[in-house]
Amino acid sequence: xxxxxxxxxxxxxxxxxxxxxxxxxxxxxxxxxxxxxxxxxxxxxxxxxxxxxxxxxxxxxxxxxxxxxxxxxxxxxxxxxxxxxxxxxxxxxxxxxxxxxxxxxxxxxxxxxxxxxxxxxxxxxxxxxxxxxxxxxxxxxxxxxxxxxxxxxxxxxxxxxxxxxxxxxxxxxxxxxxxxxxxxxxxxxxxxxxxxxxxxxxxxxxxxxxxxxxxxxxxxxxxxxxxxxxxxxxxxxxxxxxxxxxxxxxxxxxxxxxxxxxxxxxxxxxxxxxxxxxxxxxxxxxxxxxxxxxxxxxxxxxxxxxxxxxxxxxxxxxxxxxxx
Numbered sequence: 001x002x003x004x005x006x007x008x009x010x011x012x013x014x015x016x017x018x019x020x021x022x023x024x025x026x027x028x029x030x031x032x033x034x035x036x037x038x039x040x041x042x043x044x045x046x047x048x049x050x051x052x053x054x055x056x057x058x059x060x061x062x063x064x065x066x067x068x069x070x071x072x073x074x075x076x077x078x079x080x081x082x083x084x085x086x087x088x089x090x091x092x093x094x095x096x097x098x099x100x101x102x103x104x105x106x107x108x109x110x111x112x113x114x115x116x117x118x119x120x121x122x123x124x125x126x127x128x129x130x131x132x133x134x135x136x137x138x139x140x141x142x143x144x145x146x147x148x149x150x151x152x153x154x155x156x157x158x159x160x161x162x163x164x165x166x167x168x169x170x171x172x173x174x175x176x177x178x179x180x181x182x183x184x185x186x187x188x189x190x191x192x193x194x195x196x197x198x199x200x201x202x203x204x205x206x207x208x209x210x211x212x213x214x215x216x217x218x219x220x221x222x223x224x225x226x227x228x229x230x231x232x233x234x235x236x237x238x239x240x241x242x243x244x245x246x247x248x249x250x251x252x253x254x255x256x257x258x259x260x261x262x263x264x265x266x267x268x269x270x271x272x273x274x275x276x277x278x279x280x281x282x283x284x285x286x287x288x289x290x291x292x293x294x295x296x297x298x299x300x301x302x303x304x305x306x307x308x309x310x311x312x313x314x315x316x317x318x319x320x321x322x323x324x
Contacts, residue, residue, distance in 0.1 A: 003039075004040065004083075009022075011056065012040075012042060012053070012056065015049060015052045015053055015056060016042050016043070016044050016045075016049050016052075016053060019042055019043035019044055019045065019049075019090055020040070020041075020042055020043075021040070021041045021042075021043070022039065022040055022041075023037055023038075023039065024037060024038040024040075024041045024084075025037055026038050026075040026079060026080060027075075029070060029086075030070050030073065030074075030075055030224075031069065031070050031071045031073075031131070031224060031225065031226050031227075032070075032073075032074060032075075032224050032225060032226050032272055032276070032281070033224040033272050033276075034074060034075060034077070034224075034272060034276055034277065034278050034281065035074075035075025035076065035077065035079065035080075035278065035307075036075070036076060036077055036078045036079025036080070036309075037079040037080075038079055038080040038084050039079075039080065039081055039082075039083070040083045040084065041083075041084045041085075041086055042064075042083065042084065042085045042086070043085075043086050043088060043090045043091075044085065044087070044090065044091060045090050045091055046091060046093075046104065046190070047104075047157055047159065047165060047190040047191055050085065050087070050091075050159050050188060050190050051159045051163045051164070051165050052163065053085055053163075054085075054159055054160070054161055054162065054163040054188070055162065055163030056163075057083065058161060058162045058163055062082075062083065063082060063161075063311055064082060064083040064084060064085050064311065065080065065082050065083075065084050065085070065307060065311035065313065066084075066085045066086075066087065066188045067084060067085070067086050067087070067307075068086070068087050068088065068105070068106070068132060068133035068135055068136040069088060069108070069131070069132050069133050069136070070226075071130075071131050071132035071133075071136065071226055071227055072132070072136065072140070072226055072227065072303050072304055072305055073226070073304070073305055073306075073307055074226065074278050074281055074282070074304055074305065074306045074307065074316055075278065075307045076278055076306070076307060076308055076309045077277050077278045077279060078309045079309060080307065080309055080311065081309050081310060081311070082309075082310055082311025083311075084311075085188075087105045087106045087133060087135050087188070087189075087190070088106045088133065089106060089108075090106065091104045091105060091106035091190070092104055092106040092107045092108065093107075094107055094112065094115060096115065096116075096119050096121070099121060099195055099196055099197060099198065100154070100193065100194070100195055101116070101121070101193070101194040101195070101196065102191070102192075102193050102194075103134055103191065103192055103194065104134075104190065104191045105133060105134055105135025105138075105188075105189045105190050105191055105192070106133050106134070106135065107133065107134040108131075108132075108133065108134075109127050109128075109130045109131070109132055109133065109134055109137050110127075110128055110129065110130065110131065112124070112127070112134060113125065113127050113128035113208065114128070114208075116196060116204075117201060117204040117205055117208060118201065120198055120199060120200065120201050120204070121196040121197065121198065121199065121204075122196060122197050122198070122199030122203070122204050123151070123152050123196040123197055123199075124149075124152065124194075124196060125204055125207045125208050125211065126143045126144045126145050126147040126211065127142070127143055127144070127149060128208045128211055128212060129144065129211055129212050129215040130142060130143070130144065130227070131227065132227075134149075134192065135188075135189040135190070137149050138150070138153065138156060138173075138180065138182070138189050138192055139180055139182040139183060139189055140178055140179075140180070140183070140303070141175045141176065141177070141178055141179055141180050142178065144211065144215075145211070146177075146232075148175060148177065148178070149194075150170065150173065150175030150180065151175075152194045152195060152196055153170040153173065153175070153192060153193070153194060154169070154170060154192075154193040154194060154195050155167050155168060155169055155170070155192065155193045156168050156170075156173055156182075156189055156191075156192045156193075157189070157190050157191040157192065158182065158187035158188055158189050158190060159187060159188050159190055160185075160186060160187045160188075161186050161187075165190075166187060168181075177234060178231055178232075178303075218265065218266050219263075219265065219266050219269060220263045220265045220266065220269050220271050223261075223263070223271035223272060223273060224271065224272040225263070225269050225270060225271045225272065226270075226303075226304050227269070227303070228243070228244075228268045228269065228303055229243075229268055229269065229270050229285065229302055229303060229304050229316070230243040230247075230268055230288075230300045230301065230302055230303060230317075231243070231300070231301045231302070231303050233298060233300065233301070235298070236296065236298040236300070239296075239298075240296050240298065242268070243267075243268045243292075243300055244266050244267040244268035244269075245267075246292050246295075246296060246298075246300075247262070247267035247268060247288055247292065248267040249295075250288075250291050250292065250295055252267055252287075252288055252291070253267045255284065256273070257280045257281075257283050257284050258275070258276055258277055258279075258280035259272055259273050259274050259275040259276030259277070259280060260272060260273075260276040260277075260280035260281045260283075260284050261273050262284060262288075270284055270285070278306070281304075281316070282306065282316060282319050282320050283320060285302060285304070285316050285317055285319075285320075286317070286319075286320040286321070288300070289302075289317050300317065301315060301317060302315050302316040302317035302318075304316040306319045
């Protein structure tokens, strides 16, 4: 991307008041604490601002990268030259009306789970330990205990790259295990309507506490990480087990490249022990993918996405494909 002019920045500031940041340290906002500096980060407040920004970029044939709280992203060590739109805390409005929940895409998922519990709404317990935004959760049809948020969705609001606003009913979102149409259609999720069922708060709280206790026992919490690196393949799960089990069986637990370490606590997590670079993580991923495929015949796919300096997004398992 060519450097934006002062006029360009003034126009963007008018479209996104108070939400324009320059020369942003990506390692400070990355869940992995990895990445160089971003030239420009824009943080809109609502769907209308997202649409206006995307129209502005489309009119100039500029392709921004859109991120949430980065829980599944690995940024390039050289930073990000493409403009970045971050759907985060400035876009986190929530309204609960009976069993219906209207929420913006920047809502922090654990916080939403707690609000649902306090409202006596069941069906969202499984999301309580997922450290990301609601938009990212819907895009991945994420959840835990092999459940997905798609089962609670009524409609999803999104904006395409031309700045046109769309609303889809759940049956048009293509929800499947860790899948949705938003992974391939280029649209940015901005809000959603969920519908849940009444349930005693004591039951919801007890289930959430059990889930969180299990996660604390199994998963690394102190070192920076992106959560699960690899997706669970149902066919592989039935024959071999979960990704972490396959990785552990091949002796990868505790393996390190630079500051990147396959967690001794759970082999499907790669943690930053200090000073890890994107290249360290990508090399570990490539080695794991190759070893698991040779041993089991299954090629694992990464949940983690690599963000190139030019803004291109690529599954982390394919970046160094064939080079391990």
